[in-house]
Amino acid sequence: MAFDRLIKGIAAMQNPTVAGLDPKLDYVPASIKDACFAKYGKTLEGAAAALLEFNKAIIDKIYDIVPAIKPQAAYYEMYGWQGVKALAETIAYAQSKGMFVITDGKRNDIGTTMEAYATAHLGITDVAGEQISAFGADALTVNGYLGTDGIKPLVNVCKEQDKGIFVLVKTSNPSSGELQDKKLEDGATVYEQMGRMCESWGEELPGEYGYSGVGAVVGATYPDQLAEMRQKAPHTFFLVPGYGAQGGGAQDAKNAFDSNGLGAVINSSRGIMCAWKKQGLTEDDFAEAARAEALRMKEDILNTIGEITL
Amino acid sequence: MAFDRLIKGIAAMQNPTVAGLDPKLDYVPASIKDACFAKYGKTLEGAAAALLEFNKAIIDKIYDIVPAIKPQAAYYEMYGWQGVKALAETIAYAQSKGMFVITDGKRNDIGTTMEAYATAHLGITDVAGEQISAFGADALTVNGYLGTDGIKPLVNVCKEQDKGIFVLVKTSNPSSGELQDKKLEDGATVYEQMGRMCESWGEELPGEYGYSGVGAVVGATYPDQLAEMRQKAPHTFFLVPGYGAQGGGAQDAKNAFDSNGLGAVINSSRGIMCAWKKQGLTEDDFAEAARAEALRMKEDILNTIGEITL
Numbered sequence: 001m002a003f004d005r006l007i008k009g010i011a012a013m014q015n016p017t018v019a020g021l022d023p024k025l026d027y028v029p030a031s032i033k034d035a036c037f038a039k040y041g042k043t044l045e046g047a048a049a050a051l052l053e054f055n056k057a058i059i060d061k062i063y064d065i066v067p068a069i070k071p072q073a074a075y076y077e078m079y080g081w082q083g084v085k086a087l088a089e090t091i092a093y094a095q096s097k098g099m100f101v102i103t104d105g106k107r108n109d110i111g112t113t114m115e116a117y118a119t120a121h122l123g124i125t126d127v128a129g130e131q132i133s134a135f136g137a138d139a140l141t142v143n144g145y146l147g148t149d150g151i152k153p154l155v156n157v158c159k160e161q162d163k164g165i166f167v168l169v170k171t172s173n174p175s176s177g178e179l180q181d182k183k184l185e186d187g188a189t190v191y192e193q194m195g196r197m198c199e200s201w202g203e204e205l206p207g208e209y210g211y212s213g214v215g216a217v218v219g220a221t222y223p224d225q226l227a228e229m230r231q232k233a234p235h236t237f238f239l240v241p242g243y244g245a246q247g248g249g250a251q252d253a254k255n256a257f258d259s260n261g262l263g264a265v266i267n268s269s270r271g272i273m274c275a276w277k278k279q280g281l282t283e284d285d286f287a288e289a290a291r292a293e294a295l296r297m298k299e300d301i302l303n304t305i306g307e308i309t310l
Numbered sequence: 311m312a313f314d315r316l317i318k319g320i321a322a323m324q325n326p327t328v329a330g331l332d333p334k335l336d337y338v339p340a341s342i343k344d345a346c347f348a349k350y351g352k353t354l355e356g357a358a359a360a361l362l363e364f365n366k367a368i369i370d371k372i373y374d375i376v377p378a379i380k381p382q383a384a385y386y387e388m389y390g391w392q393g394v395k396a397l398a399e400t401i402a403y404a405q406s407k408g409m410f411v412i413t414d415g416k417r418n419d420i421g422t423t424m425e426a427y428a429t430a431h432l433g434i435t436d437v438a439g440e441q442i443s444a445f446g447a448d449a450l451t452v453n454g455y456l457g458t459d460g461i462k463p464l465v466n467v468c469k470e471q472d473k474g475i476f477v478l479v480k481t482s483n484p485s486s487g488e489l490q491d492k493k494l495e496d497g498a499t500v501y502e503q504m505g506r507m508c509e510s511w512g513e514e515l516p517g518e519y520g521y522s523g524v525g526a527v528v529g530a531t532y533p534d535q536l537a538e539m540r541q542k543a544p545h546t547f548f549l550v551p552g553y554g555a556q557g558g559g560a561q562d563a564k565n566a567f568d569s570n571g572l573g574a575v576i577n578s579s580r581g582i583m584c585a586w587k588k589q590g591l592t593e594d595d596f597a598e599a600a601r602a603e604a605l606r607m608k609e610d611i612l613n614t615i616g617e618i619t620l
Binding site: 002022025033037042043044046047072074075077078079080081082083084085087088106107110111113114117118119120121125126127128129130134135143144145146147148149150156168171172173174175176177178179180182183184185190191194197241277299 | 332334335343347352353356357384385387388389390391393394395397398406417418419420421422423426427429430431435436438439440442444445453454455456457458459460473478481482483484485486487488489490492493494495500503504507511523528597
């Protein structure tokens with residue numbers, strides 16, 4: 001099961017974190033941008049080339065200490081199909097370095113349409129008998145608002161292709177409670193109901209370490225709810241945004257883990273990509289600074305959860 | 311406001327429908343596929359070329375009688391960045407024929423990430439001072455599970471660029487009730503709460519005909535809930551899936567409209583794309599058959615709602 005691979009990587013590196021690659025063009029140093037614009041013009045193609053260079057430089061500096069990356073689809077789509085091509089190339093490059101790739105696309109739809117998303121991001125596309133991987137990530141974030149019809153097609157692909165999904169449960173943003181915190185008639189919150197559905201969907205994808213292939217997104221900015229869901233969804237692996245730039249600290253993120261230090265992977269995006277700013281370095285040092293921040297973050301979290309044991 | 315443009319198109323053509331362009335390669339006639347594979351091989355590029363040909367042929371046959379198309383992003387992503395390029399080209403082609411384009415992407419995220427999606431699909435991307443439209447649809451479907459943080463960035467782009475959004479409220483699939491029909495403590499259902507949020511978000515995008523730029527997706531397969539939401543969300547324009555292949559009929563879809571025959575646009579995807587099968591024609595007649603089905607559907611719906619008056 002896909003998350004077993006992620007968990008093994010986490011334990012081997014003693015690092016339960018994932019580097020979010022959400023490369024706005026503003027984050028890319030002028031030296032990279034200038035070279036790409038000189039070659040392709042100030043075009044979507046030029047922008048996409050710059051993003052890819054930026055990503056590769058970070059991956060080169062962290063692949064031996066960070067087990068996974070999480071590219072956010074929005075930042076690639078913003079640069080058109082050319083940007084989406086850079087997403088596919090980023091995924092392939094990270095995997096060639098042994099990294100686990102979570103595409104953060106929050107995709108959602110039903111039936112055959114959800115099958116198409118599953119095929120696109122995790123599966124194999126059939127072109128007149130040729131079997132081609134379109135994006136080929138290891139996991140995909142999804143939105144479960146549409147219920148089982150929107151998740152089952154993914155679970156099938158996950159089973160066949162050894163992939164995983166993370167379902168939005170309690171998101172890290174300030175307004176996440178407008179719907180997610182509403183109480184249902186039975187006293188449970190909407191996010192709790194979503195967590196229950198994750199536990200149920202996950203039964204079809206059991207894992208070696210007690211966690212299924214249906215994970216959940218639960219934000220570090222809501223540490224109480226994180227602790228609550230860790231208890232109520234014991235077979236559900238968590239992808240935890242909100243650490244760093246959004247305000248969550250290691251003590252908050254700690255609530256995502258079980259007593260073995262398993263059960264979650266903590267994301268940092270801007271914290272990693274823009275680390276040079278905090279370290280008083282120049283933008284051309286972005287990749288070295290990303291490595292230093294990744295190491296600092298790892299220590300920060302390990303200091304609160306202790307050794308990770310399989 | 312963007313939906314005013316759509317509403318004018320609907321009234322001018324007396325046709326409150328949208329053609330869903332969800333082109334699986336299976337739907338494309340062998341003659342088109344063979345030509346594209348001969349040119350590009352059995353590759354994602356070849357598949358994408360075939361999808362684009364197929365779409366253009368349908369658009370050519372319906373643009374004078376159908377006001378809008380709704381390409382479903384999943385079916386393009388399935389064919390990689392090459393497929394995503396075909397999506398961009400389909401959008402541009404339909405707009406060149408005067409059609410209103412709703413990209414069905416059900417995108418969702420928060421803050422700057424949602425801004426990136428808004429920029430990608432509806433807005434203008436800045437590349438070092440160059441202003442470039444990445445996908446440039448007229449409207450986008452979105453998922454509101456994350457609350458206001460996920461919608462506000464879209465509303466801002468809609469205001470600036472004269473675009474609209476459709477938020478998932480009550481979807482057409484069998485399992486949509488697992489979350490959406492749950493009752494909250496105040497007695498309202500989850501979908502009703504989402505409808506309330508649409509009414510509230512829409513206040514920033516008022517329209518000429520009483521409908522705001524924040525629409526809702528409400529399925530024809532749940533006619534009672536459709537009638538309920540028409541009453542409870544009187545300023546929210548509906549995008550209605552579920553007609554045809556999914557089982558909804560004109561009598562069901564009727565509940566989406568107000569007494570002037572306004573307030574909704576009914577989608578048909580497979581019904582249009584695969585119309586030749588039902589009409590006993592050959593696959594090479596797909597575009598003519600799509601036109602005949604579009605006319606039949608228009609008459610079917612107009613017969614139940616009467617003349618559309620602005």
